[in-house]
Structure formats: structure tokens, C-alpha cells
Amino acid sequence: MITEMVQRLREMLLFFLLAVFSKATGAKPFWRYSVPPGGAQDNASYCLSWRLAVEANNMRPWRTVPRQCLHHLETYMICGQYARDVDLIVEQILTYINELVLTGDGKDAWILDVDDTCISNVFYYRGKRFGCDPYDPAGFKAWALRGDCPAIPAILVLFNKLVEDGFKVFLLTGRDEETLGQATFDNLHTQGFIGYERLIMR
Numbered sequence: 554m555i556t557e558m559v560q561r562l563r564e565m566l567l568f569f570l571l572a573v574f575s576k577a578t579g580a581k582p583f584w585r586y587s588v589p590p591g592g593a594q595d596n597a598s599y600c601l602s603w604r605l606a607v608e609a610n611n612m613r614p615w616r617t618v619p620r621q622c623l624h625h626l627e628t629y630m631i632c633g634q635y636a637r638d639v640d641l642i643v644e645q646i647l648t649y650i651n652e653l654v655l656t657g658d659g660k661d662a663w664i665l666d667v668d669d670t671c672i673s674n675v676f677y678y679r680g681k682r683f684g685c686d687p688y689d690p691a692g693f694k695a696w697a698l699r700g701d702c703p704a705i706p707a708i709l710v711l712f713n714k715l716v717e718d719g720f721k722v723f724l725l726t727g728r729d730e731e732t733l734g735q736a737t738f739d740n741l742h743t744q745g746f747i748g749y750e751r752l753i754m755r
Contacts, residue, residue, distance in 0.1 A: 600625035618684035626683040630675055636707070643707040647714060655719055662750070663715050667726035667737065671712065671746055672702035697728060700736045704744035712746055721750040730754035
């Protein structure tokens with residue numbers, strides 16, 4: 554009688570373990586999406602993935618930002634996360650620069666992009682719904698001619714450190730030199746980008 558009870562207990566325990574095991578193996582993997590698609594959280598997840606793909610240059614050519622990502626990008630750009638990201642990156646760059654020993658031969662150079670690296674076009678892009686509207690070359694040209702692009706503070710700190718340390722700093726932009734050269738030069742100057750080696754334009 555006792556052996557039968559032990560046998561039944563073993564069978565029940567085995568049945569219980571099999572049930573738990575089958576439940577565990579039937580569950581979605583932890584990396585799978587667990588929020589029902591279609592809601593606000595689904596959009597937020599999609600937009601994070603879309604932004605990462607763009608930043609990593611893994612997105613096929615695109616003309617506009619997906620409309621469902623407008624709020625995500627607006628929040629990212631103007632509510633502080635973009636600035637925090639830039640601050641962190643510049644902090645890492647400054648750590649790297651502080652470890653360098655320059656030779657003093659005049660051949661130490663650094664290249665910085667102008668648009669949305671040195672100076673920000675965030676106010677222009679706000680008017681274009683942060684990329685949800687197609688790129689407007691004439692509109693961008695009119696914006697750039699105003700010379701109102703603010704400096705990105707962390708990049709200005711980096712720029713000044715590079716110049717002070719003796720780097721030849723080259724500024725590079727896809728802007729047209731003939732039409733936007735003076736406006737770009739003046740904009741950079743008024744925002745504190747002074748002492749670079751050369752502004753290279755298209």
C-alpha cells in the first residue's frame with residue numbers, strides 16, 4: 554500500500570513537472586514583444602527601433618519620418634534626451650582627447666560637421682514636423698540664410714577644447730558655398746565657433 558502511494562506521488566510529481574516544463578517552453582521568449590500591437594506603447598517601441606536603425610545607417614532610403622513617430626521625435630529633440638545624448642558623447646570624446654599627446658607638428662586635425670553637429674536646425678525641423686513633412690530645399694535655404702541656428706552647447710565646448718589644445722579644426726557642410734557661405738560663416742561666428750582652420754562647403 555505504501556509503495557503504491559509512493560508510486561502515485563511520483564507520478565503526480567512527474568505530471569506536475571511536465572506541466573510546468575511544457576508551460577515554460579510554450580511561453581514567448583523574453584525578447585519577444587509582449588504588448589498588444591496597435592497601441593501607443595506599440596508606436597513608441599516602433600519609433601525607438603526606427604530611430605536606432607536610422608542612426609546606425611541601417612534604414613533603407615526614406616523621404617519622411619513615419620507619421621506615427623512625430624510625437625516621439627518631437628519629445629526626443631526638445632524635451633532634453635537629445636541634449637543628454639550629445640552631452641554623454643562629448644564627455645567620452647573629451648576623455649579621449651585628454652589622453653592624447655599631440656606632437657605639435659601642426660598635423661593634428663579634427664573634422665566637425667556643421668549642421669546639427671555644431672549648430673542646430675531644430676527650429677527649422679520643428680516647422681517641418683521633425684521630418685514628417687518632405688525635405689524642402691528652398692525652405693531650408695531660406696532658414697539657413699537667416700543665420701539663426703543656435704550652437705549645440707556641448708559641441709561648442711568640444712570645439713573650444715580642440716582649438717585650445719592645438720588641433721586644426723575643419724568644419725564641413727553640405728551647404729552651397731555660393732549662396733550660403735557668408736550666412737553660414739556669420740552664424741558660426743556669432744555662435745562662438747571662432748579659430749577653426751577652414752570651413753569646407755559644397
